[in-house]
Amino acid sequence: MEELSKQATGRASIDVFTTLPNRYASFEVEAARFEERGNYCITRIAIPTHKSGMKDQILSFKKYYSEVRRLVRNKHYDLVVASSSRLFTAFLGYKLAKRHKIPLYLDIRDIFYDTLQDVLPTGIVKRIVMPLIKRVEKKTFNYASHINLISEGFKPYFEGLSANFSYFPNGIDEIFMHANRVEMTTKRMKSENLKNIVYAGNIGEGQGLHKIIPQAAKELEGRFKFTVIGDGGAKQKLIEGLTDLKVNNVELRSPMNRDELIDVYSGSDFLFVHLNDFKAFEKVLPSRLFELATFPLPIIAGVRGFAAKFADENIDNLILFEPCNVRDFVEKLSLYRYRRLARETFVNKFTRKKMNQQMASTILAYID
Numbered sequence: 001m002e003e004l005s006k007q008a009t010g011r012a013s014i015d016v017f018t019t020l021p022n023r024y025a026s027f028e029v030e031a032a033r034f035e036e037r038g039n040y041c042i043t044r045i046a047i048p049t050h051k052s053g054m055k056d057q058i059l060s061f062k063k064y065y066s067e068v069r070r071l072v073r074n075k076h077y078d079l080v081v082a083s084s085s086r087l088f089t090a091f092l093g094y095k096l097a098k099r100h101k102i103p104l105y106l107d108i109r110d111i112f113y114d115t116l117q118d119v120l121p122t123g124i125v126k127r128i129v130m131p132l133i134k135r136v137e138k139k140t141f142n143y144a145s146h147i148n149l150i151s152e153g154f155k156p157y158f159e160g161l162s163a164n165f166s167y168f169p170n171g172i173d174e175i176f177m178h179a180n181r182v183e184m185t186t187k188r189m190k191s192e193n194l195k196n197i198v199y200a201g202n203i204g205e206g207q208g209l210h211k212i213i214p215q216a217a218k219e220l221e222g223r224f225k226f227t228v229i230g231d232g233g234a235k236q237k238l239i240e241g242l243t244d245l246k247v248n249n250v251e252l253r254s255p256m257n258r259d260e261l262i263d264v265y266s267g268s269d270f271l272f273v274h275l276n277d278f279k280a281f282e283k284v285l286p287s288r289l290f291e292l293a294t295f296p297l298p299i300i301a302g303v304r305g306f307a308a309k310f311a312d313e314n315i316d317n318l319i320l321f322e323p324c325n326v327r328d329f330v331e332k333l334s335l336y337r338y339r340r341l342a343r344e345t346f347v348n349k350f351t352r353k354k355m356n357q358q359m360a361s362t363i364l365a366y367i368d
Contacts, residue, residue: 003356004363005040012367014040015075017068019047019060043071061088068092079366081105087112087137094140103145103366107359111157113137114280119205145366148359151285153306168359170287171352175258176294194225194249195338197300198268200261201288203232208276210234211324212302214241217250219330225249226272229256229264265295269338270319274302277324285310290350296342302329314349317341 005014020031035042045067047060065088077100082093090106097104113133120126141147146164149155158165203209209228217226228238228250235252242250256264265271271292275281282305289307292299293315301311302323311318319336321328 001040001042003353004360005038007357007360007364009039011364012039012078015072015077016040016042017071018042018044019064020044057086061086064089065092069095072096076100077102079103079105079363081107081363083107083109085109085112087133087140090140091136094143098143104143105146105148105363105366106140106144106163107148107150108154109150111154111280111283114157114283115206115278118276118278118280146362148362150287151283151306151310153283153285157283164362166359166362168355169285169350170290171350171355172290172294172347173258173352176262176291177347177351194223195269196225196227196267197270197272198227198229198264199272199274200229200256200264201273203228203230203235203238205234206276206278206281207232207234207274208324209274210237210241211276212274212326212329213238213250214245214247215326216329217242217247218245219326220333221247221249224333225251227251227253227264227268229253229261231255265292265297268297270298270300271295272300275304275307275323277304277322281323282306289315293343293346293350296340298336298338298340300329300333314346316343316346 001014001016008014020033031044032042033044033046045064047063048056069092077096079102080093080097080100082090082104084090084093084106085108090108093104093106113130116126116130116133120129141158141161141163144161144163146166147158147161148166148168149158150167150169152167155165155167199209199213201207213226213228217224226249231254239252241247273286273288273292275284275286281303284305285307286303289299289301289311296317298317298319299311299315300319300321301308301315302321302325303311304323308320312320317339319332321332
C-alpha cells in the first residue's frame, strides 16, 4: 500500500477496507480501526474470530461484505482493486465496480473453485455449491479489466478472458530481508542433538500436516524433531495423529508475531513447507516459500506442479519431495548432506518492494 500511495501522490486518494487481524481465534494482534496516512485511509472491520472452518469463514465474510457495502454507499470511485484468495472478496470488488461502472483490478491468490472440488466431499452440498461458485466466478472474472495472478501456474485456468494479465508473486517482506546471513543461524543450542525442523503457518486441510508429520516424525525419532507453530481447522487431526502413533518428537506451539518467528527460524536446522496432495494445489505458489528462502537454511518442501518447478529452478539448498509421501520425505532427508547457504540471487530478485513498484504502476494505469 505504501508503494501504491507513493506513486498515486498528486494523482489519486485511496480508501482501503480490510479486517482487523483475525486469522486465528488463539492469536490476537492489536490494530487501529481507522488510520489516515497522507493520501490513503485504512478502515479495519471487526469480524468474528474463527478457526478456519467453512461455516466460520462464511459468517466472517458476510459481516465484512455488508460492512464494506455500507461504508462505500455514498462514495464515488474511479477504480476498484480487490485481493482475493477465496473468490468472494473478488466478487465484492465486482459488485462495487459494476455499480459505479468503473474498472476492476483483481489480485488472485488462489483458484477457489478448484480448491473446493478437492476439499468438499461428494454429495448434495457439493452438487448445489459448485455451480453457484462457478456462476460467481464467471461474472467476476469476465468483468475484470486486469487480473494479477500470484502464480503462473494459474494461467491456463484463465485462458479466454479478455482482461489484461500480470504475474506478480508475493515477494519477500522487508522484515525478512536481514535474515539472509549465515550468522543468523548460530542461536541453536549446541547441546541439542536432534536436528530441528520448523513449520510455521496455517494448520488446515490445505497444508495437510496431519498426513505427513505424525508418520514422518515417528520414523525420524531419535534423529530429528519437529516444531509446529500455528493454528487452524485441521490442527485437531494433527494432534490425533501424533497421539495415535505415540509421537514424542513434535512440539506444537501457538501462533506468534513475526519478530518471535524470526528468532525461532534462526535457531532451527531446517524450514518446512507442505501442501496437501490436492490436484488444485498443482497450480499454486505458496507465499511461505519466499519467506523461508530468506534464511540460509535448507528448506524441505512437500509441493508438486508449478510450486515444485518454481522452487527447483529458483531456490538453492532445497529438499523437494512428493506431498503426503512419508517414504519420499524420509529417504530424501536421510540422503541430504547438511549445509547452510545464503540465497542472495533469490532475495534480490523477489523483494516485495520490487514487486510492489511494478504492480502499483499497472494499477494506476487504469486511472490515467
